[in-house]
Amino acid sequence: MEIHRITKHSSAFFLIGEILSLNISFLIALLTRFNEKTPLSEEYYDYYVQLFLLLNTTWIALFLNSWKTKFPENFTSLSNSFNKRWLGLLIIYALLLVILKGYYFSRIFAGILFVLHLIFGNVLLLIVSKTIRYFQKKTKEVKILLICENNSKPNEIENAINKEFHYKANVDKINFQKDILLTENIGKNYEVVISAIKDVEKLLEIQRWCDINYINHYIFFSEFQPIFRSAELIKYVSATFLKIRDEPLNLPLNKFVKYFSDIVLSVLFLIVLSPLMLLLYIILFIKWNKTPIFKQKRYGQNGKIFTIYKYKTMENNSTPAICSFMRKFSLDELPQLINVLKGDMSIVGPRPYHLEDITKFKEKSKIFMVRHWVKPGITGLAQIRGYRGKIMDDYHFEERLRNDVWYIENWSLTLDLKILVLTIFQIPRGT
Structure with missing residues (x-):
């Protein structure tokens, strides 16, 4: 089971919400700009149909690219990701106007479209993220096994679990003993194992046990929380690196x-x-x-x-x-x-x-x-x-x-x- 705030499987809901926002904004902008007094002529009708298809296709491409690299975990990161896509679409639209010399499309229409999409999109993201979190809390309890060492602080870790995870968590705590993992058939009772252990050999032993019992394994590093708070994991085929300080303005x-x-x-x-x-x-x-x-x-x-x-x-x-x-x-x-x-x-x-x-x-x-x-x-x-x-x-x-x-x-x-x-x-x- 995944314990992320918002999983990759939630992406479809957000894509639907963002496309809905884009199309509602497009329709309102069209109806506002063109009415009985200033109707949309047949000469330009096809251009707006083509623009409609282009905007939707471009947005889907921007969405899939951003969620492929890194999926957001809360509303703030969702909003930041959406705003970047919005800016990307605005730049593409501006380039289109330059290429076509602004002849076919109304600037008033564009202004209404992009302002509404920015507002509607963020509101819909907030609604969808809150809805997903609500239903996650309504699901069955997640049974979590917390494996600690003698010098660990299990209560502090349990508080962090209850605060950060969107699922209802039922946490059992044990101190690491290799014999327990080998002799007691406790794997069937848990969906998630969290290890608060520093020793690599012990962690590998727990991972092997989790693999056998089909359990997801997470590692909690209490001493390194200030470092990991901004760290980024970079994966290659033959090696994995941890970039300690992630600086968005490097991109x-x-x-x-x-x-x-x-x-x-x-x-x-x-x-x-x-x-x-x-x-x-x-x-x-x-x-x-x-x-x-x-x-x-x-x-x-x-x-x-x-x-x-x-x-x-x-x-x-x-x-x-x-x-x-x-x-x-x-x-x-x-x-x-x-x-x-x-x-x-x-x-x-x-x-x-x-x-x-x-x-x-x-x-x-x-x-x-x-x-x-x-x-x-x-x-x-x-x-x-x-x-x-x-x-x-x-x-x-x-x-x-x-x-x-x-x-x-x-x-x-x-x-x-x-x-x-x-x-x-x-x-x-x-x-």
Whole structure:
């Protein structure tokens, strides 16, 4: 029996849900764009039929490819996977418009189609994943045999099983004894065996016993949970490797998505905020009687030193009222949109540290430099959770670092958008 949160066999339900979302969105977009006042002419009817078939075929291909490589295990990963397919379909559609010079298909139709599909798709995925989990909980109890060593913590492991597995679990615990596996006919009573054992020979013995009794065998490594939390198992024909730290932004597609979204968002923000930025520039120029742009060297991605831009809000330890206001609402950070356009920073990512802080913090934590695997950001996960500004104490430092590393290991476009939205909501509160 599989004990994954969502198994590969569930893929058909999700594919049906996503295709349903795509086709409902297509129909609504068609009916919205073309009506009695602006009917769809017979000349273009065939083109939309062909587009309908192309979109469905492309989506199925994208779906099968993504589920073939790695199947998601919860709604967050399901949503991230769906959003990548959605973006892929959008890019393919945009290329189609370029090739056909946009002559055959309505842009209004396309806008309605893709916005609705993004919304409907995520809602349907949530409904399907919750439904599958509900029925998994309603199935018969799964009999699990937990085999431990004397120094194991069986109660801690049992709590993890009950928390993470979607099936109702009935767990029996025994200490490893080879004679028990050989002499007692206990295999028929269990569907799953979980071993909390380090010794390889013992694990192989348990595996042989599970093979004979047709039982799935899982291994629980309690001491290595912090490592395995982001690890990726890479299988080849002749060897298997464990990549200890999985970094989604190492993948070319994810890099492109991150870069593309940074450029689009930074240009959009610069256009929308340019009047405010110009006003702040003039006010500060009058206040300081010189350029109000403050430049400072910061530590960037892979140790690259770059120049960060901010509005100058302090001089000789003096902070005028307007500058205090700007700092409270993070308005002094707005020039960093230029850093994003230059490619030195990202909209979302770990905040960059001063150069003099790097040596100190590097000695303080062995994983500190991991946060520099990606571009620093204007806002980040640590900041929306309250760990911003000057490092106050060890707890503040450790929590900020933990959030930064978690962001790097779990990056997704959905996560970036969530952080950005929460940042926008927090700014008016001055938090």
